[in-house]
Amino acid sequence: MSVIPAPAGIQTGCTEPPPARGLQDDFHLPMKPISTTCPYCGVGCGVLVTPSGEGFTVRGDPDHPANRGRLCSKGAALADTLGLDDRLLHPRIDGRQMDWDTALDRVAEGFRRVIAKHGPDAVAFYVSGQLLTEDYYAANKLMKGCIGSGNIDTNSRLCMSSAVAAHKRAFGSDTVPGCYEDLELADLIILVGSNAAWTHPVVYQRIVAAKKARPGMQIVVIDPRRTATADIADLFLPLVPGADAWLWNGLLHHLKREDAVDWAWLEAHVEGFGAAFAAVSGLTLPEVARQCGLTEAEVAAFFRLFTTTPRTVSLFSQGINQSSSGVDKGNALINCHLATGRVGKPGASPFSLTGQPNAMGGREVGGLANQLANHMDFAPADVDRVARFWGLPQTAPRPGLKAVDLFQAVGEGRIKALWIMATNPVVSMPDADAVAVALKHCEFVVVSDVTASTDTARLAHVLLPAAAWGEKDGTVTNSERRISRQRAFMPLPGEARPDWWIIGEVARRMGFGAQFPYRGPADLFAEHAALSGFENGGSRDFDLSAILTSLPSPAGKNGAPALLSPPAPPPAREGPRPDFTDIYTTLQPFQWPLTHTGGTPRLFADGRFFTHSGKARMVAVTPRPPALATAAGLPFVFNTGRVRDQWHTMTRTAKAPRLLAHIDEPFLSLHPDDARRIGLTEGGLARISQGLSYSPHGTPPEYRARVRLDAGQRPGSVFAPIHWNGRFSARARVGTLIPASVDPISGQPEFKHAPVAVAALPLAWHGFLVTRDGFPLASFARQPIYWSQIPGQHCHRLELADDQPPAAWLDQARQALGMDQDWMALQDPGAGRYRGALMDGDRLLAVYFIEPKTAGLPPRHWLESLFAKPALSVEERTALLLGRPSRAVPESGPVVCACFGVGRADIQAAIAAGADSVEALGIQLKAGGNCGSCIPELRQLLAQAAPAIVAPPATPLRGQQCASKTS
Ligand code: SF4
Numbered sequence: 001m002s003v004i005p006a007p008a009g010i011q012t013g014c015t016e017p018p019p020a021r022g023l024q025d026d027f028h029l030p031m032k033p034i035s036t037t038c039p040y041c042g043v044g045c046g047v048l049v050t051p052s053g054e055g056f057t058v059r060g061d062p063d064h065p066a067n068r069g070r071l072c073s074k075g076a077a078l079a080d081t082l083g084l085d086d087r088l089l090h091p092r093i094d095g096r097q098m099d100w101d102t103a104l105d106r107v108a109e110g111f112r113r114v115i116a117k118h119g120p121d122a123v124a125f126y127v128s129g130q131l132l133t134e135d136y137y138a139a140n141k142l143m144k145g146c147i148g149s150g151n152i153d154t155n156s157r158l159c160m161s162s163a164v165a166a167h168k169r170a171f172g173s174d175t176v177p178g179c180y181e182d183l184e185l186a187d188l189i190i191l192v193g194s195n196a197a198w199t200h201p202v203v204y205q206r207i208v209a210a211k212k213a214r215p216g217m218q219i220v221v222i223d224p225r226r227t228a229t230a231d232i233a234d235l236f237l238p239l240v241p242g243a244d245a246w247l248w249n250g251l252l253h254h255l256k257r258e259d260a261v262d263w264a265w266l267e268a269h270v271e272g273f274g275a276a277f278a279a280v281s282g283l284t285l286p287e288v289a290r291q292c293g294l295t296e297a298e299v300a301a302f303f304r305l306f307t308t309t310p311r312t313v314s315l316f317s318q319g320i321n322q323s324s325s326g327v328d329k330g331n332a333l334i335n336c337h338l339a340t341g342r343v344g345k346p347g348a349s350p351f352s353l354t355g356q357p358n359a360m361g362g363r364e365v366g367g368l369a370n371q372l373a374n375h376m377d378f379a380p381a382d383v384d385r386v387a388r389f390w391g392l393p394q395t396a397p398r399p400g401l402k403a404v405d406l407f408q409a410v411g412e413g414r415i416k417a418l419w420i421m422a423t424n425p426v427v428s429m430p431d432a433d434a435v436a437v438a439l440k441h442c443e444f445v446v447v448s449d450v451t452a453s454t455d456t457a458r459l460a461h462v463l464l465p466a467a468a469w470g471e472k473d474g475t476v477t478n479s480e481r482r483i484s485r486q487r488a489f490m491p492l493p494g495e496a497r498p499d500w501w502i503i504g505e506v507a508r509r510m511g512f513g514a515q516f517p518y519r520g521p522a523d524l525f526a527e528h529a530a531l532s533g534f535e536n537g538g539s540r541d542f543d544l545s546a547i548l549t550s551l552p553s554p555a556g557k558n559g560a561p562a563l564l565s566p567p568a569p570p571p572a573r574e575g576p577r578p579d580f581t582d583i584y585t586t587l588q589p590f591q592w593p594l595t596h597t598g599g600t601p602r603l604f605a606d607g608r609f610f611t612h613s614g615k616a617r618m619v620a621v622t623p624r625p626p627a628l629a630t631a632a633g634l635p636f637v638f639n640t641g642r643v644r645d646q647w648h649t650m651t652r653t654a655k656a657p658r659l660l661a662h663i664d665e666p667f668l669s670l671h672p673d674d675a676r677r678i679g680l681t682e683g684g685l686a687r688i689s690q691g692l693s694y695s696p697h698g699t700p701p702e703y704r705a706r707v708r709l710d711a712g713q714r715p716g717s718v719f720a721p722i723h724w725n726g727r728f729s730a731r732a733r734v735g736t737l738i739p740a741s742v743d744p745i746s747g748q749p750e751f752k753h754a755p756v757a758v759a760a761l762p763l764a765w766h767g768f769l770v771t772r773d774g775f776p777l778a779s780f781a782r783q784p785i786y787w788s789q790i791p792g793q794h795c796h797r798l799e800l801a802d803d804q805p806p807a808a809w810l811d812q813a814r815q816a817l818g819m820d821q822d823w824m825a826l827q828d829p830g831a832g833r834y835r836g837a838l839m840d841g842d843r844l845l846a847v848y849f850i851e852p853k854t855a856g857l858p859p860r861h862w863l864e865s866l867f868a869k870p871a872l873s874v875e876e877r878t879a880l881l882l883g884r885p886s887r888a889v890p891e892s893g894p895v896v897c898a899c900f901g902v903g904r905a906d907i908q909a910a911i912a913a914g915a916d917s918v919e920a921l922g923i924q925l926k927a928g929g930n931c932g933s934c935i936p937e938l939r940q941l942l943a944q945a946a947p948a949i950v951a952p953p954a955t956p957l958r959g960q961q962c963a964s965k966t967s
Pocket of ligand 1: 038039040041042043044067070071072075076200201202203
């Protein structure tokens with residue numbers, strides 16, 4: 001390897017690494033349950049993992065304060081996702097397997113070469129809320145401290161950076177003031193822009209349980225889309241997309257007019273309220289209703305509820321954050337809480353829900369380009385403090401590029417070396433085709449990840465295999481500031497390594513061995529905690545330093561030591577006490593800031609904030625419309641989000657067939673009236689297009705998906721999931737249709753409001769192919785314009801549709817599958833019908849059906865169930881080519897209850913037979929009896945099926961119940 005001279009300020013020469021801990025050389029399978037944390041959403045549920053036969057069982061940890069034993073369908077299926085298929089197990093350079101030394105040298109050399117020639121701002125890291133805090137800390141220190149550039153940003157930019165900015169404007173710090181216990185103490189819970197029933201299911205189930213225990217508790221759901229979350233709403237407000245600031249500004253004015261403002265609190269603890277009230281003065285209720293597309297009665301009902309209910313928690317999420325005015329919307333909401341003194345009190349707080357498992361941890365270490373480290377900014381005093389703590393005078397003096405700007409800089413050649421860790425921006429970024437092109441032309445792209453074939457990994461020069469959940473150790477922080485351990489319970493497969501180790505090895509090769517002396521994640525956490533307390537003295541919200549001076553107590557629950565009050569702390573730079581690893585190993589969940597008496601559930605009830613004045617700030621907000629409006633030719637508002645059983649770009653959740661059984665294809669949901677108007681029908685295929693985003697080769701991007709009619713969809717709006725991507729479907733990367741419009745303060749993209757055109761996909765035929773072992777798509781003579789693959793438990797299905805007449809399908813299937821045996825086949829070319837099945841004795845190997853219309857195709861779930869059988873009966877063989885289930889194999893339909901695999905048809909049959917409540921369905925079918933994530937859907941089926949005999953659903957019509965209760 002040629003040695004590139006290091007630029008000024010960068011040390012050269014390798015330091016011998018310390019012996020690493022946490023690389024599992026002496027790994028033994030655990031003999032007792034391992035207490036760890038779910039790797040999916042920001043709820044941060046504790047799980048217990050127990051070896052079981054050849055695998056593991058996963059259950060909710062009853063002692064974890066976030067979930068108290070509950071898990072949602074995703075958490076409950078974690079054990080199904082541990083397989084090594086599509087795992088990246090060895091380093092690769094330009095597609096060829098390499099040893100670690102060569103790969104790490106290549107990465108260090110690539111970055112050093114660019115830095116030497118173009119300076120530190122010509123390189124960047126793009127990281128992820130999937131990283132553990134220790135990994136994040138290492139990445140941030142390498143980029144901001146060692147390299148001296150602020151160019152490290154995280155995919156959390158896409159989900160909650162507007163909430164961060166709103167917190168900092170209001171509180172002077174990025175602090176979530178409340179905790180989950182507040183959900184049980186509140187008398188009013190407002191969910192704004194959050195489908196928590198699907199995205200934060202255990203938080204939602206806590207609210208459901210609280211309402212059941214105290215039916216007087218009121219729930220308001222504010223969302224353009226009537227989602228499963230509205231199932232428990234006393235008041236549902238389907239406001240115009242993007243109008244949130246009008247509603248909260250109107251409420252602020254109403255609070256003043258009704259003399260509901262806590263003036264004494266404002267005078268003592270808040271500044272800026274004069275300007276904030278002036279900005280909303282004269283905003284009448286009719287005007288608010290008009291701007292929000294709500295009735296005056298609905299708006300009045302909401303205002304009355306908020307005004308008269310001191311214990312109010314306002315949960316907000318992506319519907320607020322993912323907006324070109326997301327920061328203002330967040331502040332408009334927080335203004336109302338500040339005006340009434342409802343901040344950090346039991347049952348009374350604004351509450352930002354974080355999306356990813358460690359979005360909060362990333363914020364804490366400085367994973368965002370505009371934060372330095374440990375909640376410190378780029379103020380000169382902060383830069384100086386961090387530089388002295390790290391011993392790195394070249395520490396970045398200014399913020400780096402935020403995600404959208406960062407990838408634009410890659411595209412323009414200003415950033416020439418990029419390291420992407422644990423994320424898939426070719427799918428998840430806005431203007432995603434532009435991101436793909438930028439990476440293709442980038443001089444040097446490194447991807448460290450778990451999965452070998454993501455859309456992003458395919459574009460890397462160097463691929464580094466990272467440890468996955470269950471193989472790595474560290475900490476994560478959930479939405480309520482609770483830090484929990486993730487613990488390894490499996491050996492590292494192949495040559496996979498933890499991210500902190502990979503980063504440290506690159507740092508060492510770049511000449512920063514002295515700054516990366518870590519033996520394992522405990523050392524990293526200890527340094528992180530020490531920095532949090534360094535010259536803090538109560539001036540910063542984030543402080544964990546008390547942990548460094550704690551001593552293990554006698555065994556507590558699960559044999560874990562608790563934190564005890566210590567004597568005087570040692571100076572932070574002395575590093576951890578020798579026994580810190582023991583404390584870290586058995587660390588129990590706690591909420592920061594940590595003091596010598598323990599964690600802190602709530603902040604700010606004392607009226608002291610982290611601004612210069614010590615007062616909170618109300619912000620004058622002027623509502624702004626979304627960046628891009630609908631127009632002739634682009635008449636629909638495109639909204640994107642998550643579904644119940646998938647996570648991000650499906651690299652993990654698609655491994656669990658039961659999680660794909662709920663929704664198995666990319667879809668587009670729209671109101672039935674809109675569908676009728678433009679000629680779309682349930683189950684048909686649609687395309688969404690627009691010409692505002694990057695168009696590779698001049699072809700505007702398209703999203704192609706299955707149509708779902710949804711009366712809960714606001715007319716004029718359509719919704720699609722963010723999960724499907726180039727691995728699973730032909731054109732399902734919704735990011736390609738999201739223009740790169742961002743909030744000017746936070747840089748968060750507007751994922752909830754893109755103007756688009758929607759039309760039927762013109763098709764000549766529909767069909768599907770099911771095989772035992774998958775299929776090479778590339779071997780099709782012509783790739784159909786729509787395909788979507790659905791891995792199942794016993795077989796794989798490929799849904800297909802094309803705009804050209806079908807080929808001779810028997811030959812096509814033989815060729816594509818390489819199965820030249822004797823197929824049972826029927827074909828009617830004149831009618832465009834083809835059917836075929838291949839048997840191995842009595843065992844089904846493959847089957848295909850091609851029809852001119854979707855309605856002619858047989859039920860998939862029935863066909864798939866035939867693959868689970870070792871032998872088909874004569875009756876089943878006959879039914880197979882007839883395309884109709886025999887009586888012996890009833891169709892159970894798409895799975896509604898993922899935990900117990902209960903299908904929609906079975907539920908409908910039970911309802912028809914007399915099951916008239918969720919409880920009755922639970923007794924009869926077990927449906928809804930575990931995680932509860934499917935209960936809103938069970939209620940919908942009950943309501944749809946037999947309204948005359950079923951008790952009315954919990955949700956009233958828009959506004960009616962509350963209007964009568966509060967008038
Ligand atoms: Fe995991 Fe579900 Fe809990 Fe989120 S709610 S942390 S996905 S179990």
